[in-house]
Amino acid sequence: MKKLLTASLLGLAVAAASSAHARDYDNVRIGVDVPYEPMEYRTAEGELTGFDIDLGNALCERIGVTCEWVEQEWDGIIPGLMSRNYDAIMSSMTINDERRQQVLFSDPYITMPSAWFAPASLDISEANEETLAGKTIGVQRGTLQDNYVTDNFSSVADISRYSTAD
Known part of the structure; x- marks a missing residue:
């Protein structure tokens, strides 16, 4: 079973930032579920890091805004977006039909298999x-x-x- 990881709605936030009818963005608030190593987690010093964080920061730098990372537990990540607690989700979200009915997705940027662990x-x-x-x-x-x-x-x-x- 492969897990498609997406920068959910980051594309929407980027599009909104460049739209003539959108508010001016100085920063983009991005919802993220921490910890989910190696995608997003905190270092021993408490710094937020990981693949999604690095990619998100690079995208924000490219469009000239600051990323503001908003931590949210997974089961509340879509409701948090709908409540406008953040502008986008970038947290290793699998694309499926149920989620497509609620949010827009970017193109997948990584594929990762699931794994089983047992003694x-x-x-x-x-x-x-x-x-x-x-x-x-x-x-x-x-x-x-x-x-x-x-x-x-x-x-x-x-x-x-x-x-x-x-």
Whole structure:
């Protein structure tokens, strides 16, 4: 299962910044779910960094605005945009039909596969109903992976949902 990562709505913010009818932008507020290494996270010194952060800062520099990063937990990231808490989302968001009904997307800029992790002692070489029966699966709430696990394994496994990837 591949995860399409997008600069959700950054293109819209850029277009708005150059539109004759839009407000003048000195800064663009970008919603981001931290931590999600290596895409966005804080260093030991507390500095916000990662691929999405570096790319967003480069895009903002290119159009002559300052990026203002607004941290938001994943399950509230689209509602935060709709409430105008920020102008765009740049936080490794998978493009799917449900989200397309709510927000506009840029072109994908990276593809990243999902991964399963389990203690080696479980000896699970393939994720299927038989190997996951009776197990507990942890996922980040509201993600593509949450939907996949719920659709495919909720009848045989317990699902624990977490607000962050940590």
